[in-house]
Amino acid sequence: MRSSRSPVSRALGPAVLAALLLTPTAAAPASAAPGDGDSPSLPGMSATLAEGRPCTAKSAKKSALTPWAQGFLGVGRAWELSRGAGVKVAVVGTGADTSRVPALEDRVTGGRDVVAGGTVRDDCVGYGTFLAGLVAGRPQEGVAAAGVAPEARVVAVRATDKEGRTTPGALADGIGAATASGARIIHVALAVPSAPQKLKDAVAAAQKAGALVVAPASAREWEGGSGSSRTENGPAYPAALPGVLAVSSVGPDGAPPAGDTDQGRRTRPRLSAPGVAVTGPGPGGDGQFTGSGDAVAGAFVAGTAALVLSYHPGLSAEQVAHRLEATAYGAVGGGTPDPGVGLGVVDPVRALSAVLPEEHASPPSASDARAASAARAVPPLAPPTARDHALAVVGGAVAVTLLVAFLAFVLPRGRRRGWRAGPAGGPATSAD
Numbered sequence: 001m002r003s004s005r006s007p008v009s010r011a012l013g014p015a016v017l018a019a020l021l022l023t024p025t026a027a028a029p030a031s032a033a034p035g036d037g038d039s040p041s042l043p044g045m046s047a048t049l050a051e052g053r054p055c056t057a058k059s060a061k062k063s064a065l066t067p068w069a070q071g072f073l074g075v076g077r078a079w080e081l082s083r084g085a086g087v088k089v090a091v092v093g094t095g096a097d098t099s100r101v102p103a104l105e106d107r108v109t110g111g112r113d114v115v116a117g118g119t120v121r122d123d124c125v126g127y128g129t130f131l132a133g134l135v136a137g138r139p140q141e142g143v144a145a146a147g148v149a150p151e152a153r154v155v156a157v158r159a160t161d162k163e164g165r166t167t168p169g170a171l172a173d174g175i176g177a178a179t180a181s182g183a184r185i186i187h188v189a190l191a192v193p194s195a196p197q198k199l200k201d202a203v204a205a206a207q208k209a210g211a212l213v214v215a216p217a218s219a220r221e222w223e224g225g226s227g228s229s230r231t232e233n234g235p236a237y238p239a240a241l242p243g244v245l246a247v248s249s250v251g252p253d254g255a256p257p258a259g260d261t262d263q264g265r266r267t268r269p270r271l272s273a274p275g276v277a278v279t280g281p282g283p284g285g286d287g288q289f290t291g292s293g294d295a296v297a298g299a300f301v302a303g304t305a306a307l308v309l310s311y312h313p314g315l316s317a318e319q320v321a322h323r324l325e326a327t328a329y330g331a332v333g334g335g336t337p338d339p340g341v342g343l344g345v346v347d348p349v350r351a352l353s354a355v356l357p358e359e360h361a362s363p364p365s366a367s368d369a370r371a372a373s374a375a376r377a378v379p380p381l382a383p384p385t386a387r388d389h390a391l392a393v394v395g396g397a398v399a400v401t402l403l404v405a406f407l408a409f410v411l412p413r414g415r416r417r418g419w420r421a422g423p424a425g426g427p428a429t430s431a432d
Helices: 007-022 068-073 127-136 168-180 197-208 294-311 317-326 348-353 366-376 384-416
Strands: 088-093 108-113 153-158 185-188 212-216 245-250 271-274 278-281 288-291
Touching (some): 068 271, 068 294, 088 294, 108 168, 127 288, 153 168, 168 197, 197 212, 212 317, 245 294, 294 317
Parallel strands (some): 088 185, 212 245, 245 271
């Protein structure tokens, strides 16, 4: 059986081990595990509602800590270059609560409801609200969580019924509405088991209009109920369609959830992103929830694409997708995507700053070519927070060692000499 540990997760080992060996009592960074960065008492966000269940109630809880996913991706460093201004992202899902959620204020507008008709103003399930906040939620006082691209704009399109279920036809209509809105990035936060011609045509039309289509690699969030559908293997759509950027989820260790690739409908991912116990806003107010799944990971990729388009506005959708793939953690030029994580975990900072010569009309300089080569063939690396923490621990350990040496050797000798300088020709000798 293939190991579930990805190249990214294996890369975490040395840094973490070094930290533990150097300072056994050192605390892990706040973003190292879901329980550290996110309150374990936050209510969970589901992609669907059981039939007859009331709409998702607002959360009365919030966490002031930085969510692990935000630190894992180095979002704060990416904001030094771009915050997604001027880019519109469509989220095709369960809608969005456009009036009662402070994190979405002036960031999210309602698009078409292709199932019930009219314009989206609410979100009974809450999943669309949650995803919109991950893409472009505005920073809130006293809350560290924010969207990947907090200055981007999101249009929420509903392509589900009240319980969050969809059909290939409704999904095609939702993608069509997202395309008509002028969005440059379309996060299709739903998955279906088949792709009739109508769905294929909708995706092709979005791509022809210049939009990058992002979709979850698996359909597990929608395979509830009796559980019989979990035994049906096969591709998930629209992720399996040509040109669609299929995304899978990973946890804080950089690996997909246990058993994530063993059953159910799934398409081999091109990229992965955090998608386990992620913190985000929900319907009804300023409370927070935790959510998981490939659609959650897709929201981080869509937000990163918005950062890239804002910083590199001349790129085409294909170039944005290529940039995201070429700069991912663990990406290897020309390599075969891993069944669990694809080409690697999306890296917002590298996606913004890498020099890719194929994007330039003129031949690149030697220095640009070297930088681009490094971007295309990235060895497996620990996430920035893990690397930075390990370096900080190493630095701290060195400082402690120097201090101990000073106290144990320099200080006593200084006292014996009465703090007088030693002879110029060699080490000091004691007086008899």
